[in-house]
Amino acid sequence: MQNKNAIIINFLMHLHPKTVNVQAIKFTRTFGLGGINALLFVILAVTGLLLRFSYVPTPTDAYNSILALQNNSIFGSLLRNIHHWSAMLMVVTAFLHLLRVFYTGSIYYERKKNWYYGLALFAVVLAFNFTGYLLPWDQLSFWAVTIMTNIVEYIPFIGNGFANIIRGGETVNGNTLLNFYNFHTALLPLLFVVFIVIHFWLVRKAKGVTVADNTNESTVKVNPDLISKEIITALVLLVSIILFSIFFDASLLEKANPLISPNPSKAPWYFMGIQELLINLHPIFVSFIIPILIITFFVLIVKSQINKDKIGTWFYSKEGKKTIIISAIFASVLVKSLIFSFEYFINLSELNIPLYISTGIIPFLMYLIPVSAFIFYLKSVRKADKIELILAIVTIIFTSYLVMSFVGIWLRGDAMHLIF
Numbered sequence: 001m002q003n004k005n006a007i008i009i010n011f012l013m014h015l016h017p018k019t020v021n022v023q024a025i026k027f028t029r030t031f032g033l034g035g036i037n038a039l040l041f042v043i044l045a046v047t048g049l050l051l052r053f054s055y056v057p058t059p060t061d062a063y064n065s066i067l068a069l070q071n072n073s074i075f076g077s078l079l080r081n082i083h084h085w086s087a088m089l090m091v092v093t094a095f096l097h098l099l100r101v102f103y104t105g106s107i108y109y110e111r112k113k114n115w116y117y118g119l120a121l122f123a124v125v126l127a128f129n130f131t132g133y134l135l136p137w138d139q140l141s142f143w144a145v146t147i148m149t150n151i152v153e154y155i156p157f158i159g160n161g162f163a164n165i166i167r168g169g170e171t172v173n174g175n176t177l178l179n180f181y182n183f184h185t186a187l188l189p190l191l192f193v194v195f196i197v198i199h200f201w202l203v204r205k206a207k208g209v210t211v212a213d214n215t216n217e218s219t220v221k222v223n224p225d226l227i228s229k230e231i232i233t234a235l236v237l238l239v240s241i242i243l244f245s246i247f248f249d250a251s252l253l254e255k256a257n258p259l260i261s262p263n264p265s266k267a268p269w270y271f272m273g274i275q276e277l278l279i280n281l282h283p284i285f286v287s288f289i290i291p292i293l294i295i296t297f298f299v300l301i302v303k304s305q306i307n308k309d310k311i312g313t314w315f316y317s318k319e320g321k322k323t324i325i326i327s328a329i330f331a332s333v334l335v336k337s338l339i340f341s342f343e344y345f346i347n348l349s350e351l352n353i354p355l356y357i358s359t360g361i362i363p364f365l366m367y368l369i370p371v372s373a374f375i376f377y378l379k380s381v382r383k384a385d386k387i388e389l390i391l392a393i394v395t396i397i398f399t400s401y402l403v404m405s406f407v408g409i410w411l412r413g414d415a416m417h418l419i420f
């Protein structure tokens with residue numbers, strides 16, 4: 001036992017320097033989120049490898065292999081549940097970690113590259129979840145993947161070809177299942193490991209996580225001060241996931257039927273914001289223009305010059321915090337009002353003009369003009385500086401997405417009409 005503990009501690013020590021700034025190990029500095037994501041990946045890789053022993057990636061047998069796993073082996077359901085719930089949790093914790101590094105200003109200068117690797121990791125986490133979603137081959141998974149790959153088709157010029165490559169055909173079929181299985185169990189694990197090694201190395205290179213007050217240079221020993229906290233967090237996480245998985249089963253509807261789509265047919269919950277956007281906006285904006293604008297913005301923000309004393313401070317400053325709160329309220333009211341108006345009062349598709357104008361440019365401007373006016377107000381009246389404006393815009397983007405996801409997941413029913 002002594003020996004085993006020594007191996008674990010030795011391994012953890014290799015990931016850290018010998019000493020770190022005393023503030024860096026406060027729980028509220030990182031909420032342990034980077035480590036939690038790393039542990040979730042380990043749990044997923046281990047349970048995933050075990051699932052592979054019974055899973056058969058063909059349309060005739062995939063569903064039955066999961067039923068057999070659940071019914072015929074003692075810990076089959078538990079294994080599947082742990083994999084399922086850890087995967088769902090990882091979308092949340094990866095997003096929270098993204099918010100933590102962004103709102104503590106930990107993405108500028110020497111951490112710029114790690115923001116990019118982080119974004120790549122986030123994309124890989126979503127890809128893992130999306131490809132995993134299809135594998136049970138039930139009605140839920142089949143139609144969710146059908147909806148999402150149809151959205152890909154709307155990307156101008158390359159959309160159709162690209163969607164056909166992912167699906168291995170014109171529709172979701174056996175080739176899609178095999179493609180997704182190979183992405184899920186071979187390509188994505190490889191990508192994740194490569195990115196995470198670089199990610200960790202870059203954290204070390206930047207001399208650890210950011211701290212709020214650079215003048216306080218007192219340090220503590222990583223072993224035991226930090227390592228003990230890491231081990232406790234890991235144990236709490238592990239026990240919570242196992243307990244949750246004992247009591248809550250991952251859903252499994254009836255076997256996929258390509259001829260009957262459920263009503264309503266919904267995308268996976270983390271992509272519901274995209275599906276909700278598609279209800280209100282022309283597909284070219286959803287599949288192409290908006291993603292390009294957001295990705296470009298996320299690539300560019302880290303090139304800004306920020307006052308080095310502010311790095312590591314939650315929400316940048318008191319004023320920054322206020323800016324974030326009013327931006328979130330503003331975005332939430334704006335998005336809800338637009339969704340409500342488009343559902344009950346305004347029918348833009350009836351206008352006698354090309355659809356990309358009536359259901360594209362016009363609703364897009366109905367969002368963009370108030371947002372621009374709000375940013376102008378922050379700049380001219382509240383004298384917000386560049387970093388505060390970045391905080392405001394990112395908050396508006398995330399709040400808009402979260403509100404759309406909320407509406408899509410909980411307030412859309414029969415034929416995707418609003419229900420209360």
Ligand code: HEM
Binds near residue numbers: 066084
């Ligand atoms: C690294 C190695 C991994 C392997 C070998 C693996 C393998 C598998 C296998 C064989 C299945 C089909 C069984 C089933 O659906 O219950 C599956 C499902 C799934 N995987 Fe993974 N997986 C891995 C990592 C991940 C990661 C990192 C995520 C998410 C971040 C993930 C998310 C999912 C999801 C959401 C499902 C569907 C679960 C369900 O509802 O049944 N997997 N995985």
Ligand code: HEM
Binds near residue numbers: 098106114125203
């Ligand atoms: C999903 C897998 C990920 C894992 C396992 C991971 C792991 C970690 C760990 C262990 C740290 C140091 C401790 C901490 O901040 O908690 C860290 C820092 C960092 N991560 Fe991640 N991360 C992941 C995803 C992301 C994402 C999605 C982003 C942002 C887009 C990101 C950006 C960063 C940045 C900028 C730092 C440096 C923060 C600082 O110096 O204070 N990471 N990551």
